[in-house]
Amino acid sequence: MNVVTGEEMHQIDRYAIEEIGLKEELLMENAGLAFVNCILPLLEKKTDRVAVLIGVGNNGGDGFVISRSLLEKGYQVDVWLIPPLEKVKGTAKYHMEVFAKCGYQILNFENFTYEHFLEKLTSCTYLIDALLGTGIRGSLRSPYKEIIPAVNKLDRTVISVDLPSGLPSSEVCEVEEAIKATYTVTLQCPKLSAFTYPAREYYGELSVVDIGIPRLAINEISNERFLWTEKDVKRTLPVRKPSSHKGSHGKALIIAGSKTMTGAPVLTTKACHRLGAGLVTLAIPDVAHEVVASQIIEATFHLCSSKNGEINDTHLSDKQLKDRYDAIAVGPGIGRNNTGSFLKTLLTDFQKPIIIDADGLYYLKRYISTLRTRGGATILTPHSGEFAFLINESIKTVEENRFSLSKQFAMQHGVYLLLKGPNTIVTTPTGNQFINPTGNSALAKGGSGDVLTGMVLALVMQQQDLQPAISNAAFLHGKAADILTSHGFSPLSVLASDLVEIMPQVLDRF
Ligand SMILES: NC(=O)C1=CN([C@@H]2O[C@H](COP(=O)(O)OP(=O)(O)OC[C@H]3O[C@@H](n4cnc5c(N)ncnc54)[C@H](O)[C@@H]3O)[C@@H](O)[C@H]2O)[C@@H](O)CC1
Ligand SMILES: [K+]
Numbered sequence: 001m002n003v004v005t006g007e008e009m010h011q012i013d014r015y016a017i018e019e020i021g022l023k024e025e026l027l028m029e030n031a032g033l034a035f036v037n038c039i040l041p042l043l044e045k046k047t048d049r050v051a052v053l054i055g056v057g058n059n060g061g062d063g064f065v066i067s068r069s070l071l072e073k074g075y076q077v078d079v080w081l082i083p084p085l086e087k088v089k090g091t092a093k094y095h096m097e098v099f100a101k102c103g104y105q106i107l108n109f110e111n112f113t114y115e116h117f118l119e120k121l122t123s124c125t126y127l128i129d130a131l132l133g134t135g136i137r138g139s140l141r142s143p144y145k146e147i148i149p150a151v152n153k154l155d156r157t158v159i160s161v162d163l164p165s166g167l168p169s170s171e172v173c174e175v176e177e178a179i180k181a182t183y184t185v186t187l188q189c190p191k192l193s194a195f196t197y198p199a200r201e202y203y204g205e206l207s208v209v210d211i212g213i214p215r216l217a218i219n220e221i222s223n224e225r226f227l228w229t230e231k232d233v234k235r236t237l238p239v240r241k242p243s244s245h246k247g248s249h250g251k252a253l254i255i256a257g258s259k260t261m262t263g264a265p266v267l268t269t270k271a272c273h274r275l276g277a278g279l280v281t282l283a284i285p286d287v288a289h290e291v292v293a294s295q296i297i298e299a300t301f302h303l304c305s306s307k308n309g310e311i312n313d314t315h316l317s318d319k320q321l322k323d324r325y326d327a328i329a330v331g332p333g334i335g336r337n338n339t340g341s342f343l344k345t346l347l348t349d350f351q352k353p354i355i356i357d358a359d360g361l362y363y364l365k366r367y368i369s370t371l372r373t374r375g376g377a378t379i380l381t382p383h384s385g386e387f388a389f390l391i392n393e394s395i396k397t398v399e400e401n402r403f404s405l406s407k408q409f410a411m412q413h414g415v416y417l418l419l420k421g422p423n424t425i426v427t428t429p430t431g432n433q434f435i436n437p438t439g440n441s442a443l444a445k446g447g448s449g450d451v452l453t454g455m456v457l458a459l460v461m462q463q464q465d466l467q468p469a470i471s472n473a474a475f476l477h478g479k480a481a482d483i484l485t486s487h488g489f490s491p492l493s494v495l496a497s498d499l500v501e502i503m504p505q506v507l508d509r510f
Contacts, residue, residue, distance in 0.1 A: 006134030006169030015217040032065020034209035048125035055131035061092030063130025131165035236468035249278030250461025255330040259309030264333030271454030310335035331360025351375035439478025447496025
C-alpha cells in the first residue's frame, strides 16, 4: 500500500482526473460513501446525534456526501458549514448543492453565536471532522484556529475524514493545533504524517478506504513509500520445502557478546533459530563462552580472543569467510572498548549479507567508507540514537526527519537501513521505503533489538529478495509484542526473551 504526502495525493487526484478522465465529483462521491461504509459499525444507535463539521475545501465536500448518505440511512445529523456559503467552490459546491436539493438543511456557523454552536455540538455523540484535509497550508487561521481546540475539549467520539484537521500530511514533526481524532478514515492512500510523531497520535485508530483511484495514477506519481502489511508478509514469507535439510535454510554466523554483556548473544541466537535458520554459529570472546554456552544448546561456538573483556580478534580465516557462512550478524553486546578492526576485515572479506547492529554500528563509523565498495549486501539496524551518531546529527533531528535522512543515507552508502522506532522504516539502497505497522511500547526495552537482529539474519538467509526478508522480520517482531500485550501482558513487563518464546505462535498465524 502506497504512503503519500498531501502534495503527492493532489498530483494523484489530478492524474486520475486529467489523464484518466475520472470526474472529481465521482471521486468525492466514492470518498464520502466509502467513509460512511467504514464508520457504520462505529455508530451504535440511529438516535445518537452526529454533527458533521464542514470546511471550505474538498475535505468539506466529502462532508456533504457523508451527511447526505447518513441522513438517507436515517441517522440524526447536524450539518455545520463553517465558511460562508459563497466561499464554497468547485466540486465541494456541486455536492453542497446536491445535498441541499435533496431537501436537507445546512446550519451555517456564521448565523450562530459561538456559544450556541458549541452547545449544539455538545448534544451530539459523534463529531465528523471534514474541516480541512490535505490542502492545509501554514498555521491555522480563524475560525478553525478557535473551533479545533474547542472540539478537542468536548470529549466526544471524533471521526476525521482523510486526516485530522490541522495536521500536515508530510514529514513534519511539530503540530501546533489539530483535531485529536478517535478514528481517522483515510482516503485511498495513508498520508505520511500518519507514521511520524507526534502527528500519529492525533489520528487515533486509522483505517484506509478505497475511493476508486486507479493504481496507475498512484504508481505514476508516487511509487517509493509503502506500508508493509500483513498481506505482504503472507505473500512473501518463505515456505519450508518438505525435502529441505538444515543446510537449505542458511548457515549463520553471529558475532556478539562480551564479558559484561552475555544476554545479547543469547537473545540474538535464539531468535535466529526460532525464525528457521538452519545452522547458527556464535562467535563470542573466550571470556564469555562459559556463561553464554550454558544458556544455548542449539548453536555451535567459535571463540574469539579478547581484550578488555571484549572481542579483539575473531580469528576467522579467509576460507571460513568465503565458504562457511551464508550471512553474518555482528554487534549485539560486543562493547566499544577495542578498535573493532575485525569489522573492517568482515566488511572487505565477506562477500555475502552482513547485518550490523548495536555496538557494531559504533565501530562502523570508523569504516563507513568501505560500505559503498562491499561485495555483499549490508543491512544496518540502528535506533534513532545510533543513527544520529552515524550521521553526526542530534537525535531530535533524526526523529523529525526519519524518512528523508534514512533515504539519503541508504542511497549514499548503498545499504539497507532498518531505522527502529514506532513505525520502523526499512529503506533499500535505491531509496524505496517500507513502513512497519506492528509493535508497541513494550519493545522499548533492552534486548528487543538483539532479538530483531537474530530474526533479520534468519530471514535474510531464507529469502532471495532482501527487502521483504528485513520487513518481515520487523513485522513479526512487532507482532510478537502486539500479541503479548493483547493477551494479558502489560507493555511494562514484556521481556525480550518473551518475544522469542512467543515466536512459534506468531509464525503460526502466517
Ligand atoms: N481532489 C480530489 O480528487 C479528491 C479530494 N478529496 C478530499 O479533498 C481534500 C483536499 O481538498 P483541498 O485541496 O480542497 O483541501 P482542504 O479540504 O484541506 O481545504 C483547503 C482550503 O482550506 C483553506 N485553508 C488552507 N490552509 C488553511 C489554514 N492554515 N487555516 C485555515 N484555512 C486554511 C484554504 O481555503 C484552502 O483552499 C482531501 O483531504 C480529501 O478529503 C476527496 O474528495 C477525494 C477526491
Ligand atoms: K479532516
